[in-house]
Amino acid sequence: MTEDNVHISPFYAISISYEKAHTEIRGKYTFFSHNIEDFAREIRENNLGFCFIISTCNRTEIYAQTPNLDAIINLFCEYVNGDKDEFMKYIDIYENTSAINHLFRVSAGLESQILGDFEIVGQLKIWFKKFKKHKLTNAYLEKLLNTSLSISKNIKHKTALSNGAASVSYAAVNYILQNIDKSQHYNIVLLGIGKIGQNTCENLVKHTENTNITLINRTPEKAEKLAQKFWVQHKEFSELKTTLAHTDILIVATSSDKPIINAESIDKDKTMIIIDLSVPSNVSPELKNYSNITLLNVDDLSKMIDETLEMRTLEIPKAEAIIDKYTEELSEWEETRKLAPAIVAFKEDLLRLNHHNFNDLRKNNPTLNGKETLLSEKLVQKITNRFADYIISNPDKKAVAIDIMKEIPLALWQAEKVAENLSTLGHQSQIVPIISEGDKNLKVPIYELGITGVFTKDLDIALLNEKIDLAVHSLKDIPTRLPENIFISAVLERDFPEDVLVRNPKAKNKNYNDMHIGTGSLRRQCFWKNAYPNATFGNIRGNVQTRLQKLESENFDGVIFSLAGIKRMEMNIDYEYLSFITPAPAQGVVACCSLQNNKEINSILAQINHSETAQATKVERDFLQTLEGGCSAPI
Known part of the structure; x- marks a missing residue:
């Protein structure tokens, strides 16, 4: 049985102890370590899941994640030469939450013959190690064991449950x-x-x-x-x-x-x-x-x-409160494990899409390196990790999150960059994906959407409703007039502000004046038309990968990209600098927006602000505002 399959199996604790069984009976059902190897082999051969056993003078416990508890009990009785009917008279059986609670109470000393005796903890570690050696444990059982050890340590340090003399x-x-x-x-x-x-x-x-x-x-x-x-x-x-x-x-x-x-x-x-x-x-x-x-x-x-x-009895409520805390954390971890298949599937889809796109491009472009992919494996992992963090925190929004992640990996990179800068200064953050109108509608040119701030409006609303503390944008997408109480609180250092052309391999020798160019930007069209009046244009929207697919499927001779996007996606493709196109004001700059009255957040963001970039982009944006430029009136 694989670990993924067995995760859905119930978890059991079977206990025979001093509470029900006297010394002679407990002795009959003592499990000896020399039996572990053969016992483990039969568990595996019969597909009975994973388990470990602990035997001490006061108790024998079987902890098992198995689809067939009865078979586990039969096998155990066979190896101790015991009678199953007699064994069943003296045992307690716990399942799932009750079994977990029992394990935690045992490790905490709450079930010891002498209340607060932690000697059982050492035995737990020793016996688990023996069963792990024979591959009879899995990540779930190891998590339970490690949690039980943490509980024991915590109770020992934060309560008086083990204080005083008890022997x-x-x-x-x-x-x-x-x-x-x-x-x-x-x-x-x-x-x-x-x-x-x-x-x-x-x-x-x-x-x-x-x-x-x-x-x-x-x-x-x-x-x-x-x-x-x-x-x-x-x-x-x-x-x-x-x-x-x-x-x-x-x-x-x-x-x-x-x-x-x-x-x-x-x-x-x-x-x-x-x-x-x-x-x-x-x-x-x-x-x-x-x-x-x-x-x-x-x-x-x-x-x-x-x-x-x-005195120890008075400490029991404190110990139980610690167990409750760890049990709640374990429950959250288990919910995360349930989401694991969706997270893995997303990563596989992203990798599959990545390699598929690359192979399509490589067919007609021999200059591409066969060892490279459009997105680096490292970046795919980063995207996946952020996706996982979000859907774990917001499981009800999983479907929406998947759509967002597929459409705007560049936006996620920008948010990740800000998070890294904050983390360096000791500030932890959570990334909340929000899909903007500009990303939802990929068929209409930006300048025809008819609204200002097409890429920022949804994040502005989230800011004003205090659903997020800061919004991360490409600075060139932020309108020069912002909603009341929202301002640009920090910018990162500008990099790669240029526009570049990626050619269709079929048009590698074509003159700029004769090309059919894919771009959704009126500004880029104007600059190109001014320099090469005979060129034609077609709308192309979507993320970098989507536009590269359309480069061939919609018969464009070339597509215009921001160099920053290509660099940030760590893509290994050929491109040409377009010196005749002046970059958009504030292009190549990542910006943070926050509420002006949120002094705490603004003081933190001020620490990552790049002053030289901030001064330069202010001049550029003031110039743009004076001339009332924008997507429909490019400057």
């Missing part, structure tokens, strides 16, 4: 930390290294900086082995009394049926803390009668643990 071994160490001068190095003796003793030793090493730790055990080999693991000292049991003469803190974790530490074992005049972790007590209660000795037992530590758990 007797840690409670003992925590008491020491809170009741001694940390700057002093005390001699600590740990007597007995069973399970509790081992945990206590690990906590001592992990949470204290004390290097004067000595292990003593009736079986010296065990003490020696543990001492080597944690880089601490060890001594023979026969040395206990002489060692205690120099001990400041004694922790007893033995399992004797009667006290082994009494008044005869220690120097009664020495100040000492004694912590008895044994049940029954292995330290004689008579030692409480000595004022220089502080004696704590399991009951004393349990009171501390109860206080900790009570």
Whole structure:
């Protein structure tokens, strides 16, 4: 099953834990890592999707994105040699949102036997890595895991859910930390290294900086082995009394049926803390009668643990709020994934159109480089990324967005350029495509549309309605008289202001005076007619790619372009400079318009304004306004 197909499969969490199953039952359904390879192979062969399993002493969890949950459960029971009917009695099954919430709660320590115990997080990472090695995870499961790890980290840092001592071994160490001068190095003796003793030793090493730790055990080999693991000292049991003469803190974790530490074992005049972790007590209660000795037992530590758990319980709402926040973000990410096919299809269409146009042109133009395309791959990716950002934010406008993207990639390039300039200064922006009347009506010459600001009016309305903060235009398309409260707040440095001609290969030797030229600009026609009176003209509109297609399909000898458009689209085509055509005022300049009363936006835009270009284009536009020039009366 491919990852794209499996994305539509439900996500499940199957849990067997201490809450329903006692130790013996949990042991029967423990999954061992040596089974992962064969288990993974059968999952793949049977097209059962993706999953990972985690097994600890307190729980076994199966997290699966699968079209067939029953088959996953059957396979699991087969590998643990368990009975499915029995297994079903003890498990909880969660689906989709509930399954995600369960995973997040497990990683947060909210489902741990000891509330707030984050030890499960390390296990999650270890087990996931094992299943990933055998290609049984996918991007979706990895996203869930990484989110759960972020949740765990966030809760640990922003709540007190894991604060305090919640086990007797840690409670003992925590008491020491809170009741001694940390700057002093005390001699600590740990007597007995069973399970509790081992945990206590690990906590001592992990949470204290004390290097004067000595292990003593009736079986010296065990003490020696543990001492080597944690880089601490060890001594023979026969040395206990002489060692205690120099001990400041004694922790007893033995399992004797009667006290082994009494008044005869220690120097009664020495100040000492004694912590008895044994049940029954292995330290004689008579030692409480000595004022220089502080004696704590399991009951004393349990009171501390109860206080900790009570405090942790109060932190649950905070932890759940963090989970809710991440769950909402995950939901947004999932919606984005649903749009992925549309985004990929758009990019493929754009690339296909790009290569198709190029191949059509290349048939009759051998000068074109076969390794180049009309749009660079880099630019296609930029367009696609911006398209994706927009439809993710506005999924209800997806169809309109696609139409816009196909028609005005140059406008998008201009917006991207402004966004890059703002980003360099630390200002983030979102590009909102708005299709103008000039881009909607591609059949009528601009000068016949009968309105001023044909390329800017729709963006002006969006500005005045405060749907956008700034509008990006080619400065030559902006009328010299702007609506009230709208002004040109910044211009980028001018580049490539010239007009150029791209010839039809069939007319490569034709004289300018005999050519049939494609252009929707009355200004360009006037300049050409003045220099070559016998030339004829036909209307041609659309983006650069569309006009190149029409160059041949509508039998033009040549089409006039702005050089800036060709350069900005990174196109590899031959062109000729037209020195007899004076560029339009402000041609080759990208401009930003904003509301005059939006001081915050205007102060930001002032930072990207190119002053030299701004001064020059002001003179050009003032000249144009004085003579009342425009599309229908070109200057």
